Amino acid sequence: MIYLDNSATTKPYKDVLDTFVTVSEKYFANPSSLHSKGGEAEKLLGQARKSIAQLLEVAPSEVIFTSGGTEGNNIAIKGIAFQHQNRGKHLITTSVEHASSFESFQYLESKGFEVTYLPVNHEGLISIEDLEREIRPDTILVSIIHVNNETGTIQPIEQIGKILKQHRKIFFHVDNVQGVGKVELPLKEWVIDLCTISAHKIHGLKGNGVLFVKNGVSLSSLFTGGEQELKKRAGTENVAGIVAMAKALRLILLEMQDKKKNLLKIKQFMLEELRKLKGVEVNTPENHSAPHIINFSVLGIKPEVLIHSLDKRDVYVSTRSACSSKQGGSSRILIEMGLGEQRASTAIRMSTSYENTMEEATRALAILKEEIINFKKVMR
Structure with a gap:
């Protein structure tokens, strides 16, 4: 074959599968439960959050666990839009986003937001000059895919971050589902506020992901019914999948070096x-x-x-x-x-x-x- x-999707690493099975068998309790078994699961969840934060060079409090890239993009884009619409309803993205982002923006347009879709050239690249020209006083979000999922084109995220650094009230979201483990993306250095990652693109398991949310960035939660994930994503965490994802991220970053x-x-x-x-x-x-x-x-x-x-x-x-x-x-x-x-x-x-x-x-x-x-x- x-x-x-x-x-x-990628084939899961054997070590990732072994980790998932072990955690599923030994730490199956709900991490929100008050008994000792719940405490054990919660501790393991915290360790995975700390491990992923270290690998991404961010704070543990900036790591939110999701079900994958689609959910992460939806939370980031809609969450920022609804939370900050009192400051403005103008959003900027590209015409070549993944469907989970592209359709999120189309949905927001139906709710009264104005979206600018930046065009691309024959190589799939946006123009920095176009971006600068489209920024307005009521712009609240710029969301750009890092590596295009169809063509592999890498957008100039570093340059975009430098521009947006001059516009402190605009949030910067990057869809890094296809880039992680293949193309470097220093989140803090490039002034990124939110970033989406999916486990099954890095030899982890389907149904797990990470949304990086910089400390101090507030966004509306799309889910209600619980206070999990720093009140940003309600729902019982998939502890086994999350711990397995932490291992997958560590392994693929090592492979990236070698x-x-x-x-x-x-x-x-x-x-x-x-x-x-x-x-x-x-x-x-x-x-x-x-x-x-x-x-x-x-x-x-x-x-x-x-x-x-x-x-x-x-x-x-x-x-x-x-x-x-x-x-x-x-x-x-x-x-x-x-x-x-x-x-x-x-x-x-x-x-x-x-x-x-x-x-x-x-x-x-x-x-x-x-x-x-x-x-x-x-x-x-």
């Missing part, structure tokens, strides 16, 4: 081989893109058909974000990049992890080439 759909160069080599090889194939257009930019995401279009071939043919040969890829893949149609991201309907409707995404090898990449590209040739013979 050659698994190249790691941006949709294996990132190899991941970049694999990406460069795959990009070079894809550019050699007739009828293939590469959509991922050469520079300022993450080391693990490769997006390309095979013109004239429906992506679903190609995906199923690769599936039969044990090569697993995707069309776009897993959250949107079953909707069909063209990629909103590629359309916004100005790449045209043909490329947007035939796009394929390959996404690697530190577990993938050059041998797998070579084999996958050879199989892809064979399948494309076979399809073109049938289409003649």
Whole structure:
């Protein structure tokens, strides 16, 4: 099996699974319970919060546990908007956000907020000048995806943070679901107020995530019915999943130090081989893109058909974000990049992890080439 759909989800580390099972068996009590078993679970929860905070170089009080990236983005965007709407109802984001953010902004528009969607160039990058021009006295939030989930484009978060540092009343949220463990993002140094992370993108388990909320930042809670997570996210915590997530984060950050160069080599090889194939257009930019995401279009071939043919040969890829893949149609991201309907409707995404090898990449590209040739013979 050659698994190249790691941006949709990663295979959990064995140590992560072992941790989850152990905690589930021994520390199954509700951490909010007053008895000793509840106290044990609460202590373990606190240790995981402290561990994640140290890895992210933030304070434990700034770590809020969620069910994943979608919830984290919803809490950050809607929470800030509703909490601070008395100061202004203008929000800024990009036209290439993940659906969980993009649709949150569309929802807020229906509630009377005004949203500016920054355009991007053909590489998927926003213009810093556009951002500066759109900031208004009633702007309360800027929310930007760090690494695009379809193309891998890295937005200039550091530069954005420097600009927003001059506008103290504007909150800065970053969706870092695809970036964590692959692309550095120093939260404090780059003046970020809120940041979203998901466990199952870093070899943790589905249903767990982190929302970094800088101390002093207030936001409305979307959930009521409990005082968990510093009153920002009601609901019984998934202690086993959270402890497993802390381990996954530690492990992937270690791998990032040791294996990132190899991941970049694999990406460069795959990009070079894809550019050699007739009828293939590469959509991922050469520079300022993450080391693990490769997006390309095979013109004239429906992506679903190609995906199923690769599936039969044990090569697993995707069309776009897993959250949107079953909707069909063209990629909103590629359309916004100005790449045209043909490329947007035939796009394929390959996404690697530190577990993938050059041998797998070579084999996958050879199989892809064979399948494309076979399809073109049938289409003649």
